[in-house]
Amino acid sequence: MTTDVPRLSGATLGRIAPGVHVGTRRPDAAVGIVHLGIGAFHRAHQAVYTEEAMAAEGVGHWGICGVTQRSRAVVDQLGPQDGFYGVLEGSDDGVSVRVVGSVLEVVSAGEQPELVQSRIADEAVRVVTLTVTEKGYRRDASGRLDLRDAGVQADLTGTDAPVTAIGRLVRGLQERNRRHGASITVLSCDNLVGNGEVVRGLVADFCAALPTAEGEPLREWVASSVSFPSSMVDRIVPATTDDDRAQARQLLGVRDDGLVVAEPFRQWVIEDDFAGPVPAWHRAGATLTADVAPYEAVKLRLLNATHSLLAYTGALAGYTTIAEAMRDDRLSAAATALMAQDALPTLTRPDDLDLADYQQSVLARFANPVLRHRTTQVAMDGSQKLPVRLLGTVRDRLRAGAEPRWAALAVAAWMVYVARERDALGRPLPLDDPLADRLRTAAAGPESGLVERMLAVEEVFDPELRDSAVFRGLIAEGVKELLVTR
Structure with missing residues (x-):
């Protein structure tokens, strides 16, 4: 890896080559979204839509706290870069790169579980989004929460920090209800049929498996204060290679260890069923509909x-x-x-x-x-x-x-x-x-x-x-x- 080239960060934005689109941050930048599963797809898709939505609205309070579920690799990539990273787009028409700045914080769930829970519980956060892949939902053959899964069982006991996506989500929602009870939207962006209903059902299954005195009031609050719209996402995001990083370095003029690669095409269709305010994603090209x-x-x-x-x-x-x-x-x-x-x-x-x-x-x-x-x-x-x-x-x-x-x-x-x-x-x-x-x-x-x-x-x-x-x-x-x- 070349280390003699300055690394992308807030301090080096001024060194980026002319003509490259750079997503700058407003003075009112603040976390309003928690994202579980901050891999390459989220950074090339929802984070881009969110940045463009903030620009269209002229606000900065929809910044993203990205939570890495397993490896801390993304923390090491984006932390030293103040959350900034490039999206390299390529087709037969040529290659271009843009710098995205909507990710304000990256957290390792394994190392900072209390922070993840606190962020979901923060009243300023109005949306939780997820890209944890199909297997990350820990479902059984019938599509319900797999109560035999060792991780799910551990999360239900509550003796240690949660290790599954649904466990982390529910424990964060539980703390939110305990603190203030403000409504929140939970938006799955995974390739699951009726992904909103899937997550709603898994959260309900988790609550039902808790002791009655704990799970029943949580279930009732979730039913009244949390929405689970479905969504459909589309963009091809292949794994980033060293050649990609070298090409981006030439285009940017700085080194980017958090680079992601994507095709020019992107699509996001979201069920218009929110529990409260959300970014103006429709102004960034997303489709809001009654039926996804x-x-x-x-x-x-x-x-x-x-x-x-x-x-x-x-x-x-x-x-x-x-x-x-x-x-x-x-x-x-x-x-x-x-x-x-x-x-x-x-x-x-x-x-x-x-x-x-x-x-x-x-x-x-x-x-x-x-x-x-x-x-x-x-x-x-x-x-x-x-x-x-x-x-x-x-x-x-x-x-x-x-x-x-x-x-x-x-x-x-x-x-x-x-x-x-x-x-x-x-x-x-x-x-x-x-x-x-x-x-x-x-x-x-x-x-x-x-x-x-x-x-x-x-x-x-x-x-x-x-x-x-x-x-x-x-x-x-x-x-x-x-x-x-x-």
């Missing part, structure tokens, strides 16, 4: 499902990035067919979306060579993603008497990815999944029985899918094709 579900279904079933198909088939074929996979005519044709033949018939079109244009934009975004979005990164957490991205489409098409061939191919590619553990070039394929051990056990054995063993993983497949001869046959065809072509 149609937008959510379009994104999950067209974009996310196709992303997973390309990730698993591309990784198996030896492609490092999604853009490389898109240059394979067979894989790009499969991606097109998945959207047009399987997913599109299951969707209700939002009034302001042209679905034909949307499909073309998805393919163009995936083909963007500048992003270098790794297939194995998209392939992470398949056991959590497949039910949300693909299996709803499969279920709907089967009920309609159709054969969801391309969605089944994506599922088959996931199974082969888990079983084979190496790509066509002999390189190892990482299995980064909360059910990794369970999946490896199911995949072990003769290839002839792979489909049956994987379909028996009840955390992923429900009885309707497991018992479908059509679905089983389509997956078997896909597995056979993938094993032969490899």
Whole structure:
């Protein structure tokens, strides 16, 4: 790492190259949002919208306190930079960078749990947002809070600092109720169907599992004073590389250890159901609506499902990035067919979306060579993603008497990815999944029985899918094709 170049911070903003957009802070800058899970996606998405909303309103009191759930890496990246970081955007039209200043504070939940709780309880904070990934919600197979999870059990006892996202959220809300009881909006920004209702249910489950004298009054306050709007977020944010940092250094004129990379496209659809004031996100381009579900279904079933198909088939074929996979005519044709033949018939079109244009934009975004979005990164957490991205489409098409061939191919590619553990070039394929051990056990054995063993993983497949001869046959065809072509 080059260290002789000044590092980005509040003190070095004046050294940034001319022409770079810099998000400066107003004199009234203050924390108004607590964000759980301050990874790259939040910094490239909600933090940018929030900065632009503050600029549009001419206020500074919607600054973000970012909470890192596990590693303190983000604290080390952004702390010395006073929360400032760059967003590097790239496409065929060129590369640019902007500096974002909406993050005022970064906290490690593991090291400063009392501060996290205090921030959520602060009356000046009116919004808690979350990007903790699907697995971070600690749900069981039925979608409820997994009360058997060791972390959830520990958080319910209250003897130590909470270790789960829901535990941290609820303990913060509990302290808020104890101090003053001011209303607050909790806004999930994760790829979950009805994510607002999901979080509402998990919070209720946590309260119900507490002793009655503790949990019942908390549950009643939450029901009356906390809103849980759903939202849909979209922006491709690949992992940042050393090459990206070097390019940003040339554009900025300073070193940025907190850099994130993103495509130019971004979208945020939010249910207009807030418990109190929120930033003017709509003035930064977000869509406020009474019903997020149609937008959510379009994104999950067209974009996310196709992303997973390309990730698993591309990784198996030896492609490092999604853009490389898109240059394979067979894989790009499969991606097109998945959207047009399987997913599109299951969707209700939002009034302001042209679905034909949307499909073309998805393919163009995936083909963007500048992003270098790794297939194995998209392939992470398949056991959590497949039910949300693909299996709803499969279920709907089967009920309609159709054969969801391309969605089944994506599922088959996931199974082969888990079983084979190496790509066509002999390189190892990482299995980064909360059910990794369970999946490896199911995949072990003769290839002839792979489909049956994987379909028996009840955390992923429900009885309707497991018992479908059509679905089983389509997956078997896909597995056979993938094993032969490899």
